[in-house]
Amino acid sequence: MSCALVLQYLLSGITSGGIYAIVAIGFNIIYNTTGIINFAQGEFVMLGAMTAISFSAWMPLPAAIAAAVIITSLVGALVDMVFIRWLKRPTVLHMIIITIGISILLKEAALHIWDEKVRSLPYFTGNECSSIAFFGAHMSPQVLWVLGTCALVVLLLTLFFKYTLLGRSMRACSANRTASVLCGINVKNMVTFSFMLSAGIGALAGCVISPLTQTQYECGTPLAIKGFTVAILGGLGNSAAAVTAGLLLGIIEALSISLLPVAFKDVVAIGILLVILFFKPSGLFGNKEAGRLKEF
Amino acid sequence: MSLKRYLPIITLSVLVVAVQVAVSLTGQAFYLTQLTMAAYYTVVAVGLCMLMGYAGQISLGHAGFFAIGGYTSAALTTADFSNASHGWLGHALIKTGCMAAAEDLYGAHLVRLNPWVACLAAITATVIIAYCIGLPVLRLKGHYLAMATLGFGSIISKIVVGTKVFGGADGISGVPPFTITATFGVCGEMQYRIPNYYFAWAVVICAALLMHNLVNSRVGRALRAIHGNEEAARAMGIDTARYKLNVFVLSAVFAALSGIFLTHYNGGIGPSEASIMKSVRYVAIVAVGGMANLWGAIAAGAGLNFLSLRGYFGSYDEAVFGLILTATMLFAPQGLLVKPEWLAGITAFFRSSARGRGNGAS
Numbered sequence: 001m002s003c004a005l006v007l008q009y010l011l012s013g014i015t016s017g018g019i020y021a022i023v024a025i026g027f028n029i030i031y032n033t034t035g036i037i038n039f040a041q042g043e044f045v046m047l048g049a050m051t052a053i054s055f056s057a058w059m060p061l062p063a064a065i066a067a068a069v070i071i072t073s074l075v076g077a078l079v080d081m082v083f084i085r086w087l088k089r090p091t092v093l094h095m096i097i098i099t100i101g102i103s104i105l106l107k108e109a110a111l112h113i114w115d116e117k118v119r120s121l122p123y124f125t126g127n128e129c130s131s132i133a134f135f136g137a138h139m140s141p142q143v144l145w146v147l148g149t150c151a152l153v154v155l156l157l158t159l160f161f162k163y164t165l166l167g168r169s170m171r172a173c174s175a176n177r178t179a180s181v182l183c184g185i186n187v188k189n190m191v192t193f194s195f196m197l198s199a200g201i202g203a204l205a206g207c208v209i210s211p212l213t214q215t216q217y218e219c220g221t222p223l224a225i226k227g228f229t230v231a232i233l234g235g236l237g238n239s240a241a242a243v244t245a246g247l248l249l250g251i252i253e254a255l256s257i258s259l260l261p262v263a264f265k266d267v268v269a270i271g272i273l274l275v276i277l278f279f280k281p282s283g284l285f286g287n288k289e290a291g292r293l294k295e296f
Numbered sequence: 297m298s299l300k301r302y303l304p305i306i307t308l309s310v311l312v313v314a315v316q317v318a319v320s321l322t323g324q325a326f327y328l329t330q331l332t333m334a335a336y337y338t339v340v341a342v343g344l345c346m347l348m349g350y351a352g353q354i355s356l357g358h359a360g361f362f363a364i365g366g367y368t369s370a371a372l373t374t375a376d377f378s379n380a381s382h383g384w385l386g387h388a389l390i391k392t393g394c395m396a397a398a399e400d401l402y403g404a405h406l407v408r409l410n411p412w413v414a415c416l417a418a419i420t421a422t423v424i425i426a427y428c429i430g431l432p433v434l435r436l437k438g439h440y441l442a443m444a445t446l447g448f449g450s451i452i453s454k455i456v457v458g459t460k461v462f463g464g465a466d467g468i469s470g471v472p473p474f475t476i477t478a479t480f481g482v483c484g485e486m487q488y489r490i491p492n493y494y495f496a497w498a499v500v501i502c503a504a505l506l507m508h509n510l511v512n513s514r515v516g517r518a519l520r521a522i523h524g525n526e527e528a529a530r531a532m533g534i535d536t537a538r539y540k541l542n543v544f545v546l547s548a549v550f551a552a553l554s555g556i557f558l559t560h561y562n563g564g565i566g567p568s569e570a571s572i573m574k575s576v577r578y579v580a581i582v583a584v585g586g587m588a589n590l591w592g593a594i595a596a597g598a599g600l601n602f603l604s605l606r607g608y609f610g611s612y613d614e615a616v617f618g619l620i621l622t623a624t625m626l627f628a629p630q631g632l633l634v635k636p637e638w639l640a641g642i643t644a645f646f647r648s649s650a651r652g653r654g655n656g657a658s
Contacts, residue, residue, distance in 0.1 A: 037439040083622060090629075092438035093354055097583055098625045100356075100576055104618025112611075221572065225450060228443055263458025270447040270454075277444045278432035 004136035009254045011139045017250020018146040019213065022205040023227030024234070024242040025153060026198040032161075032174045032237045033194035036095045040079065040103035041202055042224025043110070048072040048203020049215040050110055053119045061122065065207045069200045075106075076199025080192045103220065110217040121210040128211075142211050149208045150246075153201055154239050170194055174237075222266070229273040235283025245284060301512075304591050305505055312497040316490065328493045329484070330605040331598070335496035336558040338597030341581045342503045342590065343550030348579070349588030350511060351543045352523030353434060354442050356575045357449030358551045361422055363456055363570035365552025366559035368418035369411070370468040371461055373560075378407040398472070411474040415556050419549060426548035427541070434540045446572065453570035467566030474560035482560045492561065499557065500594065503550055507590055519543060523588075551578075573614060580621045586630055 023045055030038045052068035059067070079102055090098070123130070124145050131138040161167040172180040173190045181187055206215065213219070230249055234241030249269060256268040276283065299306075319327050340358055347353050377386070377395055389395045390407070398408045433444045456462045463469075473481030480491050510516055521529035522536050530536050559565040568574070581600055585592030600620075603609060609616045 037443070083626065087626070090625075093348075093352070094625050094629055096354060096439065096442045097579065098622055100579075101618045101622030101625065104573075104576065104614055105622065108612065108615035108618060112615075225446070229447075232440075232443070261458060263454065267451050267454050267458075270451050273447050274432075274444055274451075277436060277440055277447075281436065281440055 007135055007137040009258060010251055011134065011137050011143070013251030013254030014247055015139065015143045015146065015212065015250065016253060017247035018143070018150045018243075019205070019209045019223075019246075020226045020230040020249060021243040021246025022146070022150045022153060022208070023202065023223050024230040024246055025150075025157065025239045026202040026205065027227055027231040028237050028239050028242060029157070029198040029201065030194050031231070033170045034084075034191050035174065036092070036099070037228065038195075038198065039096065039099040039224065040106055040220075041198065041227060042220030042222070043103045043106035044072055044076060044199040044202030044220075045206040045209075045223050046110060046215060046217065046220035047075060047106060047206070048199075049121065049206030049210040049219075050114055050119070050217070051203070052207045053121055053210065053215065054114070056121060061124065065204070068207060069203045072203035072206075073196040073200035076195040076197075076202075077192050079106075079199075080195040084195070085188055085192065103224070107217055107220060114217060116217060118214045118216045119210075120214045121207060123211045124208075140212065142208075146208050146212070149204065150243060153204070154243055157239055166193070226266075226269060229269055232273060232281070233276055233284055235285050238283070238285060241283065241285035248284075302508075305501060305508065308504065308591075308594065309497075309501060312494070312501075316493060320490070325489060327606075328489050330602050332489075332493045332496040332561060333558060333605055334598050334601035335493075335500050336554040336561065337578075337581075337601045338500050338594055339503050339554035340551045340578050341585070341593045341597035342500070342507055343547030344578050345582045345585065345587070345590055345593035346507050346510070346519075347543050347547040348582050349586075349590075349593070350516060350519040350523060351540055352519075353540055353544065354579070355445045355544070355547070356442055356572070356579065357429075357445035357447075357452070358547070358578050359570050359572070359574035360449040360452035361426065361548040361551035362555035362574070363452055363565070363567075364422050364425060364555070365418045366555030366565040366569060367456060367462050367468065368421050369414045369556040370471045370559045370565050372409050372414035372417055373411050373472055374468055374470055375409065376406040377409060378405065408472065411472065411560065415474070418556055419552055422548055422552035423545055426545040430541045430544040430548075434537065434544055446575070449570070449572055449575045453567060453572065456570045457567045462567075465567060467564055467569075468559075469564035471559055471563050471565070474557065482557055484561055484563055496557070496561075499553070504590060504594060511590065515539065520588075576621070577617050580617045580624075583624050584620055 023041065026041045026044065027037060030036065030041070048068045051071050052064045055064035055067050083098055083102055087094070087098075123140070123142050125141045128140075131140055132144075161171055169180070169185045170190050170193065172183065172185055173187050177187055180190075226249075230246040231242055233249060234243075234245035249272065252272065253265050253269050257265060260268065315331065316328065319325055319331075340362055344355060344358055347355055386395070386407075390397075394410050394413045395407050396410060398406050429448050433441065433448070436444055457465055473483030473485075475481040476495065480488060480495075482492060482495060484492075511519075518529065518534045518539050521532065521534055522539060526536055555565070555569070581596045582593050584600070585594070585596040600617075604613055604616075607613075
């Protein structure tokens, strides 16, 4: 393989890695406050992109994306208030089944609101032909948007969870629910807020990746599986590790194409997930001690 | 008391006969086709009910096992072995009836594998894969178990779509009938509709009988202990890992068996059978039936699959399954078809009066 070709594979890996990472961050937010995995996370990504595509027909792109993010986070709040908020002591099994049910409902709603056509947002800068040359390899400027958004989201989230009262309250809920209630934190509101936040970030992710990956009502589930793989690979709940793991998985996937048929790309990714689950469920960068405290 | 213990089985058998008679008398025998298919899907639910309801282990990959069974059998029975039939092994296989000469649609001569051999191979493959997957996967709990089984299911569906032997996106068609006796085989032909219907439901009843006995035995009690509290069960000396693994493999074999029969009945299999949505569907059926409720799972499996196969849900087919999944978990986490309290009260009353009579007789 020539040097430029390897670089090209790396770039395509980084592209998809950034996409997975930004989806994984959405998983981590809800997991951090509630300890549940929201299997409907992929549908938030899809809803965000679909809404933005519809809005972009009669408003400028940034406004359409902002509207999509707001609407999707309201959907996220609605999901929590209708389905999750009033459950009494749900088991993990129940939560898994409910969020899977929600994901099917959102998907089918999208099918009936829009249709089964594949759509996409326009490229943020340039068009599908424009590319940036990079040491002999080429990439779309949209890749920079994906990576930039990813970095920005991680940075803002870190600051938010570290320095704001709201963010610290959310972290308190995940550390000890009862103690947070005793400190006067409204845990239920925090959960609703975490659903809004992760739905909003999911929607943003959907908008940024839509020009590259296209959007269809069914596109949520595969993204969710990849996002979850990355979230586990990095260690559940750790957003910065998710980015590293995302890029790693993306690159492995891209290199696997040079050895195996394209159809087996996902098999490689999920195979890695299984191996990680079997041998190191706390993730590559996860703390073993902290991992033991969580309920797997 | 054995009659009472088998009352649900007897009721089910009577119901199966009654439905056939009613449908045939009213001239609506076409319903039997969907009822037969629903029966095979119900077999998957029976196995999953054991795994989820009694042992408390979720599996989002049972469509994968269904596909392993169906696809292995389909690939082996449609393949042409005429090149392999010349050696001594080929002659031996033909002599013992494991392979037989056949003709394809255009009259070309082929040598085909006996469906029984293919079936055996498919089940062996399922058992091996289920053990290899189950061994590490069942050490996980909660989200991780769900995700690992989901991952397994989606690997199978990707492999099926990406492999030439399995027909890619088209699947495999032209699967020959599964000859059970000289005059009857599992196939979709009109004249065999009624025997096929009975055969399918006989499979369901056998599966149910096996589960019923297993649940009410030492194994069943061990599984319920694992569901209640795995650590406590282990402390009581139950080999939790072995029990979980065995139940996992057994339920996988049920799924594979149903895949094999349904593939021969339909004359083919497509990649949609391996999709994640199918796995979710099986989970939905078990959840509606009330997790640890074998008869609920059978009722839900037969009812929902029949309605879905007849197309009553229209374009809302998947939405209906999503809705019942969430609604069940929200309003009746114990399942919709479990015995309501009033019914339990009546059963308790009869039980106590029966006990009274028993004492009087002795």
